[in-house]
Amino acid sequence: MLITGTSRGIGAFLSGYYAEKGYQVFGCSRGPVDFELENYRHFCLDISDEKQVLAMFTDIRKACGRLDVLINNAGIASMNHVLLTPYATARGIVDTNIIGTFLFCREAAKLMQRHNFGRIVNFATVATPLKLEGEAMYAASKAAVVSLTQVLARELAPLGITVNAVGPTPVKTDLIRSVPREKMEALISRQAIPRFGNMEDIANVIDFFISPESDFITGQVLYLGGV
Amino acid sequence: MADREKILNILFSAIDDFNEIRPGEAPISKSKDTILFGSGGVLDSMGLVTFIVTSEQKIAEETGISITLADERAMSLRNSPFRTVGTLADYIHMLMAEQE
Ligand SMILES: NC(=O)c1ccc[n+]([C@@H]2O[C@H](COP(=O)([O-])OP(=O)(O)OC[C@H]3O[C@@H](n4cnc5c(N)ncnc54)[C@H](OP(=O)(O)O)[C@@H]3O)[C@@H](O)[C@H]2O)c1
Numbered sequence: 001m002l003i004t005g006t007s008r009g010i011g012a013f014l015s016g017y018y019a020e021k022g023y024q025v026f027g028c029s030r031g032p033v034d035f036e037l038e039n040y041r042h043f044c045l046d047i048s049d050e051k052q053v054l055a056m057f058t059d060i061r062k063a064c065g066r067l068d069v070l071i072n073n074a075g076i077a078s079m080n081h082v083l084l085t086p087y088a089t090a091r092g093i094v095d096t097n098i099i100g101t102f103l104f105c106r107e108a109a110k111l112m113q114r115h116n117f118g119r120i121v122n123f124a125t126v127a128t129p130l131k132l133e134g135e136a137m138y139a140a141s142k143a144a145v146v147s148l149t150q151v152l153a154r155e156l157a158p159l160g161i162t163v164n165a166v167g168p169t170p171v172k173t174d175l176i177r178s179v180p181r182e183k184m185e186a187l188i189s190r191q192a193i194p195r196f197g198n199m200e201d202i203a204n205v206i207d208f209f210i211s212p213e214s215d216f217i218t219g220q221v222l223y224l225g226g227v
Numbered sequence: 228m229a230d231r232e233k234i235l236n237i238l239f240s241a242i243d244d245f246n247e248i249r250p251g252e253a254p255i256s257k258s259k260d261t262i263l264f265g266s267g268g269v270l271d272s273m274g275l276v277t278f279i280v281t282s283e284q285k286i287a288e289e290t291g292i293s294i295t296l297a298d299e300r301a302m303s304l305r306n307s308p309f310r311t312v313g314t315l316a317d318y319i320h321m322l323m324a325e326q327e
Pocket of ligand 1: 005006007008009011030031047073074123124125126170171172
Protein backbone atom coordinates (compact mmCIF):
# COMPACT_ATOMS: atom_id res chain seq x y z
CA MET A 1 0.00 0.00 0.00
CA LEU A 2 1.16 3.53 -0.77
CA ILE A 3 -0.03 6.56 1.22
CA THR A 4 0.89 10.14 0.34
CA GLY A 5 1.31 12.92 2.90
CA THR A 6 2.34 10.77 5.85
CA SER A 7 4.45 13.20 7.91
CA ARG A 8 1.47 14.35 9.97
CA GLY A 9 -2.31 14.60 10.22
CA ILE A 10 -4.53 12.02 8.60
CA GLY A 11 -1.72 10.43 6.57
CA ALA A 12 0.40 9.78 9.67
CA PHE A 13 -2.58 8.15 11.35
CA LEU A 14 -3.36 5.99 8.31
CA SER A 15 0.26 4.81 8.11
CA GLY A 16 0.10 3.40 11.64
CA TYR A 17 -3.41 2.08 11.14
CA TYR A 18 -2.59 0.06 8.01
CA ALA A 19 0.91 -0.98 9.10
CA GLU A 20 -0.71 -2.46 12.18
CA LYS A 21 -3.18 -4.33 10.01
CA GLY A 22 -0.21 -6.01 8.33
CA TYR A 23 0.09 -3.98 5.14
CA GLN A 24 3.56 -3.18 3.80
CA VAL A 25 3.16 0.62 3.77
CA PHE A 26 5.15 3.03 1.61
CA GLY A 27 4.67 6.67 2.54
CA CYS A 28 5.88 10.03 1.34
CA SER A 29 5.91 13.71 2.18
CA ARG A 30 8.36 16.56 1.68
CA GLY A 31 9.54 16.26 5.27
CA PRO A 32 10.56 13.15 7.23
CA VAL A 33 8.24 11.25 9.59
CA ASP A 34 8.73 11.24 13.35
CA PHE A 35 7.52 7.68 13.84
CA GLU A 36 9.14 4.34 13.21
CA LEU A 37 7.14 1.34 12.12
CA GLU A 38 8.41 -2.05 11.14
CA ASN A 39 6.59 -2.39 7.83
CA TYR A 40 6.76 1.27 6.86
CA ARG A 41 9.19 2.86 4.43
CA HIS A 42 9.36 6.61 3.88
CA PHE A 43 10.27 8.67 0.82
CA CYS A 44 10.96 12.40 1.09
CA LEU A 45 9.57 14.01 -2.03
CA ASP A 46 7.23 16.60 -3.44
CA ILE A 47 4.26 14.76 -4.94
CA SER A 48 4.04 17.24 -7.82
CA ASP A 49 7.64 16.61 -8.94
CA GLU A 50 7.39 14.02 -11.69
CA LYS A 51 11.04 13.00 -11.57
CA GLN A 52 10.99 12.27 -7.85
CA VAL A 53 7.68 10.45 -8.13
CA LEU A 54 8.92 8.22 -10.97
CA ALA A 55 12.06 7.37 -8.98
CA MET A 56 9.94 6.34 -5.99
CA PHE A 57 7.73 4.09 -8.12
CA THR A 58 10.83 2.46 -9.60
CA ASP A 59 12.00 1.68 -6.05
CA ILE A 60 8.61 0.26 -5.10
CA ARG A 61 8.53 -1.86 -8.23
CA LYS A 62 11.96 -3.23 -7.46
CA ALA A 63 11.12 -3.86 -3.81
CA CYS A 64 7.68 -5.43 -4.25
CA GLY A 65 6.88 -5.88 -7.92
CA ARG A 66 3.31 -4.90 -7.17
CA LEU A 67 1.04 -2.34 -5.58
CA ASP A 68 -2.50 -3.05 -4.47
CA VAL A 69 -3.67 0.13 -2.79
CA LEU A 70 -2.96 3.85 -3.28
CA ILE A 71 -4.29 6.43 -0.81
CA ASN A 72 -3.87 9.92 -2.26
CA ASN A 73 -4.05 11.78 1.03
CA ALA A 74 -1.45 14.57 0.64
CA GLY A 75 -3.06 17.93 0.12
CA ILE A 76 -2.80 21.57 1.04
CA ALA A 77 -5.36 24.28 1.74
CA SER A 78 -5.22 27.99 2.24
CA MET A 79 -7.89 30.10 3.89
CA ASN A 80 -8.01 33.35 2.00
CA HIS A 81 -10.49 35.64 0.31
CA VAL A 82 -10.03 35.33 -3.45
CA LEU A 83 -8.97 38.98 -3.64
CA LEU A 84 -6.14 38.22 -1.25
CA THR A 85 -4.99 34.92 -2.71
CA PRO A 86 -1.46 35.15 -4.12
CA TYR A 87 -0.68 33.48 -7.43
CA ALA A 88 1.95 31.28 -5.77
CA THR A 89 -0.63 29.96 -3.30
CA ALA A 90 -3.10 29.15 -6.06
CA ARG A 91 -0.35 27.46 -8.10
CA GLY A 92 0.80 25.41 -5.11
CA ILE A 93 -2.73 24.15 -4.47
CA VAL A 94 -3.17 23.13 -8.10
CA ASP A 95 0.23 21.42 -8.25
CA THR A 96 -0.16 19.48 -5.02
CA ASN A 97 -3.86 18.62 -5.02
CA ILE A 98 -4.47 18.07 -8.73
CA ILE A 99 -1.13 17.32 -10.40
CA GLY A 100 0.12 15.28 -7.43
CA THR A 101 -3.05 13.19 -7.36
CA PHE A 102 -2.88 12.71 -11.13
CA LEU A 103 0.76 11.60 -11.12
CA PHE A 104 0.22 9.07 -8.35
CA CYS A 105 -2.92 7.67 -9.98
CA ARG A 106 -1.10 7.29 -13.28
CA GLU A 107 2.01 5.62 -11.92
CA ALA A 108 0.13 3.42 -9.44
CA ALA A 109 -2.23 2.21 -12.17
CA LYS A 110 0.77 1.20 -14.30
CA LEU A 111 1.92 -1.07 -11.49
CA MET A 112 -1.55 -2.29 -10.58
CA GLN A 113 -2.53 -3.30 -14.11
CA ARG A 114 0.15 -5.98 -14.09
CA HIS A 115 -1.94 -7.98 -11.65
CA ASN A 116 -5.28 -6.78 -12.89
CA PHE A 117 -6.11 -5.52 -9.40
CA GLY A 118 -5.96 -2.17 -7.69
CA ARG A 119 -7.72 0.16 -5.29
CA ILE A 120 -7.20 3.91 -5.48
CA VAL A 121 -8.71 6.23 -2.87
CA ASN A 122 -8.50 9.98 -3.48
CA PHE A 123 -9.20 12.81 -1.05
CA ALA A 124 -12.07 15.21 -1.70
CA THR A 125 -13.54 17.59 0.88
CA VAL A 126 -16.92 18.85 2.05
CA ALA A 127 -15.62 22.35 1.21
CA THR A 128 -16.58 21.59 -2.42
CA PRO A 129 -20.28 20.70 -2.02
CA LEU A 130 -20.66 23.28 0.80
CA LYS A 131 -19.06 25.96 -1.41
CA LEU A 132 -16.96 27.14 1.47
CA GLU A 133 -16.13 30.83 1.22
CA GLY A 134 -12.46 31.60 1.70
CA GLU A 135 -11.38 28.30 0.20
CA ALA A 136 -12.10 28.96 -3.48
CA MET A 137 -8.91 27.45 -4.91
CA TYR A 138 -8.93 24.58 -2.42
CA ALA A 139 -12.56 23.70 -3.15
CA ALA A 140 -11.96 24.03 -6.89
CA SER A 141 -8.87 21.81 -6.75
CA LYS A 142 -10.81 19.13 -4.90
CA ALA A 143 -13.66 19.43 -7.42
CA ALA A 144 -11.01 18.54 -9.98
CA VAL A 145 -10.04 15.54 -7.84
CA VAL A 146 -13.69 14.43 -7.93
CA SER A 147 -13.75 14.66 -11.74
CA LEU A 148 -10.45 12.84 -11.97
CA THR A 149 -11.84 10.10 -9.72
CA GLN A 150 -14.95 9.66 -11.81
CA VAL A 151 -13.23 9.61 -15.19
CA LEU A 152 -10.35 7.40 -14.04
CA ALA A 153 -12.89 4.98 -12.58
CA ARG A 154 -14.07 4.40 -16.14
CA GLU A 155 -10.64 4.40 -17.77
CA LEU A 156 -9.15 1.99 -15.25
CA ALA A 157 -12.12 -0.36 -14.79
CA PRO A 158 -10.93 -2.68 -17.60
CA LEU A 159 -7.67 -3.11 -15.68
CA GLY A 160 -9.38 -4.29 -12.49
CA ILE A 161 -8.71 -1.00 -10.70
CA THR A 162 -11.36 0.88 -8.73
CA VAL A 163 -11.06 4.61 -8.05
CA ASN A 164 -13.11 6.27 -5.32
CA ALA A 165 -12.85 9.31 -3.09
CA VAL A 166 -13.55 10.08 0.54
CA GLY A 167 -14.75 13.59 1.41
CA PRO A 168 -13.90 14.37 5.01
CA THR A 169 -15.58 17.02 7.14
CA PRO A 170 -13.25 19.17 9.27
CA VAL A 171 -10.82 17.03 11.25
CA LYS A 172 -8.52 18.64 13.79
CA THR A 173 -5.15 18.68 11.99
CA ASP A 174 -2.66 21.38 10.95
CA LEU A 175 -4.59 21.81 7.73
CA ILE A 176 -7.43 23.71 9.40
CA ARG A 177 -5.46 25.38 12.19
CA SER A 178 -5.62 28.78 10.54
CA VAL A 179 -9.40 28.70 9.99
CA PRO A 180 -11.18 30.96 12.53
CA ARG A 181 -13.32 29.15 15.13
CA GLU A 182 -16.61 30.82 14.18
CA LYS A 183 -16.05 29.87 10.57
CA MET A 184 -15.43 26.26 11.57
CA GLU A 185 -18.55 26.12 13.73
CA ALA A 186 -20.66 27.62 10.96
CA LEU A 187 -19.32 25.02 8.56
CA ILE A 188 -19.92 22.11 10.91
CA SER A 189 -23.48 23.26 11.63
CA ARG A 190 -24.26 22.68 7.95
CA GLN A 191 -23.56 18.94 8.29
CA ALA A 192 -26.43 16.51 8.98
CA ILE A 193 -24.39 15.29 11.94
CA PRO A 194 -22.74 18.44 13.32
CA ARG A 195 -19.48 17.31 14.87
CA PHE A 196 -15.80 17.28 13.98
CA GLY A 197 -14.73 14.23 12.03
CA ASN A 198 -12.04 11.98 13.39
CA MET A 199 -9.37 9.82 11.83
CA GLU A 200 -11.35 6.62 12.38
CA ASP A 201 -14.29 8.03 10.38
CA ILE A 202 -11.96 8.34 7.40
CA ALA A 203 -10.26 4.96 7.90
CA ASN A 204 -13.70 3.35 7.98
CA VAL A 205 -14.53 4.67 4.51
CA ILE A 206 -11.14 3.66 3.14
CA ASP A 207 -11.51 0.16 4.61
CA PHE A 208 -14.77 -0.13 2.71
CA PHE A 209 -13.36 1.10 -0.60
CA ILE A 210 -10.26 -1.11 -0.52
CA SER A 211 -11.87 -4.32 0.63
CA PRO A 212 -11.76 -7.12 -1.98
CA GLU A 213 -15.57 -7.28 -1.83
CA SER A 214 -15.80 -3.68 -3.09
CA ASP A 215 -14.85 -4.67 -6.63
CA PHE A 216 -18.18 -3.36 -7.95
CA ILE A 217 -17.80 0.05 -6.31
CA THR A 218 -15.99 2.69 -8.32
CA GLY A 219 -16.24 6.36 -9.27
CA GLN A 220 -17.95 7.16 -5.96
CA VAL A 221 -17.38 10.11 -3.66
CA LEU A 222 -18.42 9.47 -0.09
CA TYR A 223 -18.90 12.63 1.96
CA LEU A 224 -18.85 12.23 5.72
CA GLY A 225 -21.19 13.83 8.23
CA GLY A 226 -24.21 13.71 5.93
CA VAL A 227 -23.06 16.51 3.63
CA MET B 228 23.02 3.07 -26.33
CA ALA B 229 20.86 0.04 -27.03
CA ASP B 230 20.99 -1.02 -30.68
CA ARG B 231 17.94 -1.91 -32.68
CA GLU B 232 18.41 -5.64 -32.09
CA LYS B 233 18.51 -5.15 -28.33
CA ILE B 234 15.40 -2.97 -28.46
CA LEU B 235 13.57 -5.65 -30.43
CA ASN B 236 14.52 -8.19 -27.78
CA ILE B 237 13.25 -5.90 -25.04
CA LEU B 238 9.97 -5.58 -26.94
CA PHE B 239 9.79 -9.38 -27.25
CA SER B 240 10.13 -9.75 -23.51
CA ALA B 241 7.47 -7.03 -23.11
CA ILE B 242 5.28 -9.19 -25.36
CA ASP B 243 5.92 -12.19 -23.06
CA ASP B 244 4.84 -10.13 -20.03
CA PHE B 245 1.89 -8.75 -21.88
CA ASN B 246 0.65 -12.16 -23.02
CA GLU B 247 0.96 -13.35 -19.45
CA ILE B 248 -1.24 -10.60 -17.98
CA ARG B 249 -3.96 -11.25 -20.52
CA PRO B 250 -4.79 -14.92 -20.19
CA GLY B 251 -7.67 -15.97 -22.39
CA GLU B 252 -6.78 -13.48 -25.12
CA ALA B 253 -4.97 -14.52 -28.29
CA PRO B 254 -1.23 -14.15 -27.59
CA ILE B 255 0.78 -11.69 -29.68
CA SER B 256 3.53 -13.33 -31.68
CA LYS B 257 7.12 -12.20 -31.26
CA SER B 258 8.02 -10.96 -34.70
CA LYS B 259 9.00 -7.54 -35.94
CA ASP B 260 6.27 -7.82 -38.57
CA THR B 261 3.46 -8.37 -36.08
CA ILE B 262 0.83 -5.74 -36.76
CA LEU B 263 0.00 -4.19 -33.40
CA PHE B 264 -2.57 -1.52 -34.04
CA GLY B 265 -4.74 -0.24 -36.85
CA SER B 266 -6.35 -2.34 -39.57
CA GLY B 267 -5.41 -5.99 -39.12
CA GLY B 268 -3.78 -5.20 -35.75
CA VAL B 269 -3.88 -7.57 -32.79
CA LEU B 270 -4.58 -4.87 -30.19
CA ASP B 271 -7.69 -2.88 -29.44
CA SER B 272 -7.17 0.61 -28.01
CA MET B 273 -7.11 -0.55 -24.38
CA GLY B 274 -4.71 -3.33 -25.37
CA LEU B 275 -2.44 -0.76 -27.00
CA VAL B 276 -2.44 1.35 -23.82
CA THR B 277 -1.38 -1.58 -21.64
CA PHE B 278 1.16 -2.75 -24.20
CA ILE B 279 2.76 0.71 -24.27
CA VAL B 280 2.95 0.79 -20.47
CA THR B 281 4.43 -2.71 -20.34
CA SER B 282 7.02 -1.74 -22.97
CA GLU B 283 7.97 1.47 -21.11
CA GLN B 284 8.45 -0.55 -17.92
CA LYS B 285 10.56 -3.17 -19.68
CA ILE B 286 12.77 -0.51 -21.29
CA ALA B 287 13.28 1.16 -17.89
CA GLU B 288 14.11 -2.20 -16.29
CA GLU B 289 16.57 -3.31 -18.93
CA THR B 290 18.28 -0.02 -19.81
CA GLY B 291 17.57 2.24 -16.85
CA ILE B 292 16.21 4.81 -19.28
CA SER B 293 12.70 6.22 -18.80
CA ILE B 294 11.03 7.13 -22.06
CA THR B 295 7.50 8.21 -22.79
CA LEU B 296 6.24 6.39 -25.84
CA ALA B 297 2.82 7.93 -26.19
CA ASP B 298 3.47 11.65 -26.34
CA GLU B 299 1.87 14.19 -28.61
CA ARG B 300 4.48 13.67 -31.25
CA ALA B 301 3.90 9.92 -31.44
CA MET B 302 0.17 10.50 -31.80
CA SER B 303 0.56 13.05 -34.56
CA LEU B 304 3.07 11.22 -36.75
CA ARG B 305 1.51 10.36 -40.10
CA ASN B 306 2.95 6.85 -39.96
CA SER B 307 2.02 5.63 -36.51
CA PRO B 308 5.00 4.22 -34.59
CA PHE B 309 2.57 1.73 -33.04
CA ARG B 310 1.76 0.01 -36.33
CA THR B 311 4.09 -2.97 -35.98
CA VAL B 312 6.64 -4.27 -33.49
CA GLY B 313 9.35 -3.21 -35.95
CA THR B 314 8.11 0.38 -36.33
CA LEU B 315 7.84 0.65 -32.56
CA ALA B 316 11.43 -0.55 -32.17
CA ASP B 317 12.55 2.11 -34.68
CA TYR B 318 10.68 4.79 -32.78
CA ILE B 319 12.19 3.73 -29.44
CA HIS B 320 15.63 3.70 -31.06
CA MET B 321 15.09 7.28 -32.21
CA LEU B 322 13.83 8.45 -28.80
CA MET B 323 16.83 6.92 -27.09
CA ALA B 324 19.24 8.51 -29.53
CA GLU B 325 17.64 11.87 -28.74
CA GLN B 326 18.07 11.32 -25.02
CA GLU B 327 21.81 10.73 -25.36
N1 LIG C 1 -8.21 18.15 8.15
C1 LIG C 1 -9.37 18.42 7.56
O1 LIG C 1 -10.21 19.08 8.15
C2 LIG C 1 -9.69 17.92 6.16
C3 LIG C 1 -10.99 18.07 5.70
C4 LIG C 1 -11.28 17.63 4.40
C5 LIG C 1 -10.31 17.05 3.62
N2 LIG C 1 -9.05 16.92 4.10
C6 LIG C 1 -8.05 16.33 3.23
O2 LIG C 1 -7.36 15.32 3.90
C7 LIG C 1 -6.02 15.22 3.42
C8 LIG C 1 -5.05 15.22 4.56
O3 LIG C 1 -5.20 16.41 5.30
P1 LIG C 1 -4.58 16.66 6.75
O4 LIG C 1 -5.61 17.38 7.51
O5 LIG C 1 -4.01 15.42 7.28
O6 LIG C 1 -3.43 17.72 6.36
P2 LIG C 1 -2.08 18.07 7.10
O7 LIG C 1 -2.16 17.73 8.52
O8 LIG C 1 -1.77 19.48 6.68
O9 LIG C 1 -1.04 17.06 6.39
C9 LIG C 1 -0.80 17.11 5.02
C10 LIG C 1 0.25 16.09 4.65
O10 LIG C 1 0.51 16.20 3.24
C11 LIG C 1 1.90 16.38 3.03
N3 LIG C 1 2.10 17.23 1.85
C12 LIG C 1 1.59 18.45 1.58
N4 LIG C 1 2.03 18.92 0.41
C13 LIG C 1 2.86 17.96 -0.09
C14 LIG C 1 3.65 17.85 -1.28
N5 LIG C 1 3.68 18.82 -2.20
N6 LIG C 1 4.38 16.74 -1.47
C15 LIG C 1 4.38 15.74 -0.55
N7 LIG C 1 3.66 15.79 0.60
C16 LIG C 1 2.90 16.88 0.81
C17 LIG C 1 2.41 17.04 4.29
O11 LIG C 1 3.78 16.75 4.52
P3 LIG C 1 4.99 17.78 4.19
O12 LIG C 1 4.57 19.14 4.60
O13 LIG C 1 6.12 17.19 4.99
O14 LIG C 1 5.22 17.66 2.73
C18 LIG C 1 1.57 16.32 5.35
O15 LIG C 1 2.15 15.09 5.69
C19 LIG C 1 -5.85 16.39 2.44
O16 LIG C 1 -5.99 15.94 1.11
C20 LIG C 1 -6.98 17.32 2.80
O17 LIG C 1 -7.38 18.11 1.72
C21 LIG C 1 -8.72 17.33 5.37
